[in-house]
Amino acid sequence: MRRKKTLLFIFILFYFCVPNTFAQPRLFNDIFPLINESIRSHIFSNEGYVRSSQRSGGFVIFGNEQGNRLDPQIVNFVLNRNPGYIVESVMIIQDTRRSTNLLDVYNALSNVRGLKGRLYNSHTRNRAVPLFEEATRIVSEKQTTAIPDPNPSQILPERETIYIRLKDINFGNTYYRGDIALIQNGLRYTLLNFRNLNYLFVPVIKEEKFIAQLYVEPIREGILIYSIAGADISDFVASKIDIDSAISKRLAVITAWAADGLKNR
Numbered sequence: 326m327r328r329k330k331t332l333l334f335i336f337i338l339f340y341f342c343v344p345n346t347f348a349q350p351r352l353f354n355d356i357f358p359l360i361n362e363s364i365r366s367h368i369f370s371n372e373g374y375v376r377s378s379q380r381s382g383g384f385v386i387f388g389n390e391q392g393n394r395l396d397p398q399i400v401n402f403v404l405n406r407n408p409g410y411i412v413e414s415v416m417i418i419q420d421t422r423r424s425t426n427l428l429d430v431y432n433a434l435s436n437v438r439g440l441k442g443r444l445y446n447s448h449t450r451n452r453a454v455p456l457f458e459e460a461t462r463i464v465s466e467k468q469t470t471a472i473p474d475p476n477p478s479q480i481l482p483e484r485e486t487i488y489i490r491l492k493d494i495n496f497g498n499t500y501y502r503g504d505i506a507l508i509q510n511g512l513r514y515t516l517l518n519f520r521n522l523n524y525l526f527v528p529v530i531k532e533e534k535f536i537a538q539l540y541v542e543p544i545r546e547g548i549l550i551y552s553i554a555g556a557d558i559s560d561f562v563a564s565k566i567d568i569d570s571a572i573s574k575r576l577a578v579i580t581a582w583a584a585d586g587l588k589n590r
Contacts, residue, residue, distance in 0.1 A: 350544050351510060353417065359392040373416025373550075373580070377569050380409045387413050388553060396509040399540050400553060406536050408555025409563065412572045418584055419547040425587060430512045430541045430548075431505065432477045433586030437462050437489055440582050445574045447494075456578045459492035466502065466519050483507050489516070495571070496522040496529065511542030511549070516579070529566070530556050537576055539583055548587055552580045 353368075354360075360368075364387075367374035378385045387393075388400040403411065440460035444453040461471040465488055487503045500520040506513050516537045522530040537554040554576040558568060 351542070352545050353549065356394050356542075356544070356549065357392075357415075358394070359390075368415045369417050369419065369546075373414050375412065375414045375573065375577070377410065377412040377573060379411075379569075384411055386411065386553075387415065388551060395540070395551060399508070399513060399538065399551070402515065403536050403538055403553050403555045406534070406555060406557065408534075408536070408557045410558075410568050410572055411553065411555045412569065412576050413554075414550075414552045414576060414580055416550050416580070416584065417544075417547045418550065418587055425543045425548055425590075427507065427512050427543070428478070428481045429590055430543070430587065431481055433590055434505065434512070434514050434539075434541075434583060435474055435478070436586055437474055437487070437503075439586060440491060440579070443578045443582055445578055448570075454494060456494055456574060457491045458494060459490070461490055463488045463490050463500070466500070469500070481507070488519075493522070496524060508540070509542070511540055514539045514541070514583075524566075529562055530558055534558065535572075537579055539580065541583065541587075548584075550580060550583060552576055 353365075364374055374387075376385070376387055384404075386400055386404075388395050389397060438460055440457050442455045443457060445456045446452075447454045462474060463469045464472055469488075469490060471490070483506070485505045487505070489501045489503055491499050491501065493499045499518060499522055501516045502519050504513075504515040504517070506515075517533055518530065518535045520532050521528040522535060534557045535554070536556075538552065540549075540551045542549045554572050556568060556572055562568075
């Protein structure tokens with residue numbers, strides 16, 4: 326009898342102290358229960374749903390609308406940077422070859438070099454061109470020597486920081502800190518520029534004023550990718566460039582990189 330009680334105690338302790346071990350993935354409606362059918366159809370399409378808003382007109386942010394069950398810090402982490410412009414996207418990857426876990430997500434997002442050569446449609450050039458001509462990890466903020474991406478990991482870290490250099494078609498060499506963290510039921514990947522983004526040596530977005538964040542969660546319908554990016558720039562710079570387009574195309578390329586990495590793993 327004592328042995329049975331001991332085994333029962335161990336089972337209960339294990340069950341409640343190891344979260345999500347036995348839990349089923351959430352449904353999309355568990356996260357966004359009040360979504361209308363028009364937006365839902367976009368989210369489940371190949372393009373996903375995209376929305377932008379500006380501080381001057383009052384932000385309208387899908388990720389923190391009433392009733393949504395996305396962890397508030399996912400959106401607040403961007404809002405706390407006081408951006409003037411925000412772009413969001415939500416998409417579901419449905420055509421996965423096998424079930425996906427968070428280790429798969431981590432390994433897909435570890436392929437920094439996969440960002441190189443990804444295309445976007447340039448209106449000024451009237452053709453598809455690579456947004457990032459080079460993409461590599463670097464040692465640190467102070468030491469920008471290129472280092473290779475690691476081999477696929479067998480261990481999922483709870484938190485990790487990496488450093489990235491992207492040769493941007495508009496801004497030249499750009500530098501980001503990538504913070505990876507487990508949060509809620511998924512994995513959050515944050516990119517924050519630790520040097521100015523310059524155009525012809527003129528600072529367009531100052532250091533730590535651009536932030537892009539992906540939240541990836543395996544759900545029962547596939548894989549949810551919620552992305553949000555924001556930038557805080559001066560009114561003078563904003564009057565000279567299409568900042569919505571600048572943020573949107575970078576978020577779209579980063580999101581597509583993550584989605585393709587998960588489809589092709």
